[in-house]
Amino acid sequence: MLEQKTLHEKLTELTSNLWWSWQPGLNEIFRAIDQPLWSGNAHNPVILLEAYPPEKLEARARELGLHSRINYAYRRWHEYMSSHDTWGATRAGILNHHPVAYFSAEFGMHESMPIYSGGLGILSGDHLKSASDLDIPLVGVGLLYGEGYFSQHLDANGWQQESYKTMHPDKLPVKAAVGKDCQPVVISVETRTGKIYARVWEVNVGRVRLFLLDTNIPNNTDEDRRLTARLYGGDTRIRIRQEIMLGIGGARALAAIGIQPSVIHMNEGHSAFAPLEIIRERIQEDGLSFDAALRETAASCCFTTHTPVEAGHDRFDAGLINEHVGPLGDQLGLSHDALMGLGRVNPQNPSESFCMTVLAFKLSRKANAVSSLHGVVSRRMWSSLWPWQSEEEIPIGHITNGVHVPTWLATQMRVLYDRVLPVDWHIHTGEPGVWAGFEKATSGELWETHQSLKNQLIGFTRRRLETQLRRNNASEEQIAEVANVLDPRALLIGFARRFAPYKRTDLIMREFELLAQIVNDSDRPVQFIFAGKSHPRDDNGKAILQRVWRATQEGPLKGKVIFLEDYDINLARHLVQGVDVWLNNPRRPLEASGTSGQKVVLNGVLNLSILDGWWAEAYDGHNGFAIGTGRSHVNDAIQDERDWRSLIDVLRNQVIPMYYERDADDLPQQWIRRIKRSVRTLGWRFNSDRMVMDYVNQCYVPAAGGLSSQIPVL
Numbered sequence: 013m014l015e016q017k018t019l020h021e022k023l024t025e026l027t028s029n030l031w032w033s034w035q036p037g038l039n040e041i042f043r044a045i046d047q048p049l050w051s052g053n054a055h056n057p058v059i060l061l062e063a064y065p066p067e068k069l070e071a072r073a074r075e076l077g078l079h080s081r082i083n084y085a086y087r088r089w090h091e092y093m094s095s096h097d098t099w100g101a102t103r104a105g106i107l108n109h110h111p112v113a114y115f116s117a118e119f120g121m122h123e124s125m126p127i128y129s130g131g132l133g134i135l136s137g138d139h140l141k142s143a144s145d146l147d148i149p150l151v152g153v154g155l156l157y158g159e160g161y162f163s164q165h166l167d168a169n170g171w172q173q174e175s176y177k178t179m180h181p182d183k184l185p186v187k188a189a190v191g192k193d194c195q196p197v198v199i200s201v202e203t204r205t206g207k208i209y210a211r212v213w214e215v216n217v218g219r220v221r222l223f224l225l226d227t228n229i230p231n232n233t234d235e236d237r238r239l240t241a242r243l244y245g246g247d248t249r250i251r252i253r254q255e256i257m258l259g260i261g262g263a264r265a266l267a268a269i270g271i272q273p274s275v276i277h278m279n280e281g282h283s284a285f286a287p288l289e290i291i292r293e294r295i296q297e298d299g300l301s302f303d304a305a306l307r308e309t310a311a312s313c314c315f316t317t318h319t320p321v322e323a324g325h326d327r328f329d330a331g332l333i334n335e336h337v338g339p340l341g342d343q344l345g346l347s348h349d350a351l352m353g354l355g356r357v358n359p360q361n362p363s364e365s366f367c368m369t370v371l372a373f374k375l376s377r378k379a380n381a382v383s384s385l386h387g388v389v390s391r392r393m394w395s396s397l398w399p400w401q402s403e404e405e406i407p408i409g410h411i412t413n414g415v416h417v418p419t420w421l422a423t424q425m426r427v428l429y430d431r432v433l434p435v436d437w438h439i440h441t442g443e444p445g446v447w448a449g450f451e452k453a454t455s456g457e458l459w460e461t462h463q464s465l466k467n468q469l470i471g472f473t474r475r476r477l478e479t480q481l482r483r484n485n486a487s488e489e490q491i492a493e494v495a496n497v498l499d500p501r502a503l504l505i506g507f508a509r510r511f512a513p514y515k516r517t518d519l520i521m522r523e524f525e526l527l528a529q530i531v532n533d534s535d536r537p538v539q540f541i542f543a544g545k546s547h548p549r550d551d552n553g554k555a556i557l558q559r560v561w562r563a564t565q566e567g568p569l570k571g572k573v574i575f576l577e578d579y580d581i582n583l584a585r586h587l588v589q590g591v592d593v594w595l596n597n598p599r600r601p602l603e604a605s606g607t608s609g610q611k612v613v614l615n616g617v618l619n620l621s622i623l624d625g626w627w628a629e630a631y632d633g634h635n636g637f638a639i640g641t642g643r644s645h646v647n648d649a650i651q652d653e654r655d656w657r658s659l660i661d662v663l664r665n666q667v668i669p670m671y672y673e674r675d676a677d678d679l680p681q682q683w684i685r686r687i688k689r690s691v692r693t694l695g696w697r698f699n700s701d702r703m704v705m706d707y708v709n710q711c712y713v714p715a716a717g718g719l720s721s722q723i724p725v726l
């Protein structure tokens with residue numbers, strides 16, 4: 013029966029589900045069909061299949077001998093979707109009829125859907141993918157940003173330029189979500205100044221469904237039609253309007269679709285209005301008092317806080333709250349002061365603004381930070397919410413972040429894993445025993461695999477640089493130089509992340525002469541690739557970016573320190589798979605977890621990082637390198653100086669000598685031992701299957717059963 017479908021039908025069906033995106037085989041098939049079209053359109057299969065109507069696709073597939081590979085992928089997909097012999101089936105049965113609703117302002121699933129800006133979004137995407145792989149009944153709720161997050165280009169002076177491209181829903185793997193009446197769902201949220209409407213799109217992420225609200229419909233004023241145009245693009249008024257759509261609108265969308273979640277998981281405070289809408293439903297449907305409805309709703313709500321950085325916690329003034337949440341407050345029988353009190357540490361303090369994080373804590377009985385150290389920091393940061401408890405008793409536990417293995421693992425590395433790990437390793441990635449087999453890989457095959465990934469990255473970097481130069485009308489002479497950029501035999505260090513001040517991208521450039529000396533050592537040279545976006549309205553970030561960029565353009569670092577534009581999932585994938593070392597030097601303890609360093613572990617790359625976030629609990633002295641001793645100084649300037657000294661010291665006395673110490677076969681045996689230890693000790697812990705299993709055991713199942721157990725604090 014399956015055979016009767018055309019190739020085009022099969023691929024259309026396959027790519028209507030983002031499952032395809034974490035199948036290396038399918039990525040290779042699309043690349044083979046039309047490499048330029050594929051790379052030129054953010055790896056978007058909808059666009060590719062439009063350009064290859066059935067007959068043309070059939071001919072191309074015959075030419076390349078793709079039929080059996082496509083049929084195989086298609087069969088595997090059906091097997092995946094119909095198999096329920098899974099971890100979730102045995103461990104999360106209580107959620108079967110009433111799934112978890114996972115709310116997030118961003119979802120980073122694939123480069124063809126740029127509705128994420130950074131780590132928070134990637135984490136949400138990886139959470140959905142692991143929930144699908146483990147077969148956890150879960151739906152996602154978010155916003156469809158029609159113009160997404162921006163693409164980054166640098167002008168000829170290295171100043172960041174942002175560009176936005178409108179994504180048409182018919183070019184994305186989305187369909188209109190339908191309600192119980194089989195009609196497309198449209199919901200509304202009333203404000204004091206009018207109603208805002210949204211339609212709802214459905215995206216399939218394996219077994220999981222993600223619902224995205226979109227205000228770009230004719231019911232709205234022109235201004236509100238643009239409300240969901242951009243992620244983090246507006247002022248606080250746009251922000252609160254986006255957040256009432258995400259929280260209140262999202263909860264209404266689920267009700268309209270006929271989904272009654274048993275658990276609400278708020279991934280960061282942006283969605284903290286959602287429980288208020290659930291409370292309204294309980295009052296209206298079950299006749300509960302506000303207090304009783306709040307108690308019952310909070311028992312089924314989980315909240316994950318994501319940053320100790322103050323600016324990362326949304327605050328709104330009383331006017332904005334009254335305009336946007338006032339009507340819901342009226343229905344809940346709350347006075348303006350009582351409503352404001354829900355978002356204040358001290359409800360009676362009229363000078364306190366309304367904080368979404370405070371609201372989220374008050375409306376959930378389970379709260380967690382995203383690493384062990386971040387747990388300590390969060391309990392201290394929010395202790396005033398529980399003034400009667402000592403710091404250790406503050407009910408904020410931690411579940412450390414992880415990454416989705418199939419999304420971030422290089423194909424060549426996967427081949428190696430397939431050979432040395434147990435056959436079904438990929439469905440047991442959360443178990444330590446499974447990873448022990450990595451010791452069996454021989455030094456030679458491991459190093460060869462790594463070296464081929466590094467060569468791939470160097471080729472990619474040269475192509476990217478050429479494109480960047482052509483855009484800025486560089487001379488042919490300048491373009492020709494790109495062929496000599498980066499030496500595959502020299503140590504290559506990667507650094508890519510948002511240009512937030514605490515991430516200190518330019519720390520290593522503190523003493524330029526010293527860096528130039530390290531880079532240009534003729535026996536043991538060192539090279540760097542930098543990437544990262546600055547927030548569009550952060551001119552400080554842009555100035556730091558410009559400084560880093562300028563250093564790469566001429567003088568002693570040229571050709572050896574590279575800046576690549578437009579950091580996104582695609583660029584991240586290349587970087588985390590192909591560098592030798594991944595550098596991370598945040599100002600401790602501001603990196604709540606960090607996940608890019610977890611991606612490199614899977615690919616045989618070593619971390620060189622401040623003992624902050626996940627690395628503070630991951631580093632064991634032999635599975636990577638540590639900068640500093642895990643202390644913080646009250647004075648930033650002193651801390652920066654101290655960390656810089658340690659970074660240079662570790663680089664010169666540990667990293668560089670170990671990398672260049674070779675045996676008779678030119679293999680760095682000590683380095684390879686560290687890689688093996690890194691994969692073996694970290695792979696099983698810092699992946700999103702383990703993370704989602706922790707959420708199921710510690711949050712979802714107890715919350716669905718109305719049990720009030722806390723996430724363990726330590």
Ligand SMILES: *Cc1c(COP(=O)(O)O)cnc(C)c1O
Nearest residue numbers: 130131509580581584606607608
């Ligand atoms: C993984 C990832 C991040 C988050 O990395 P951090 O180490 O937490 O900064 C941000 N952006 C992209 C594109 C990523 O892939």
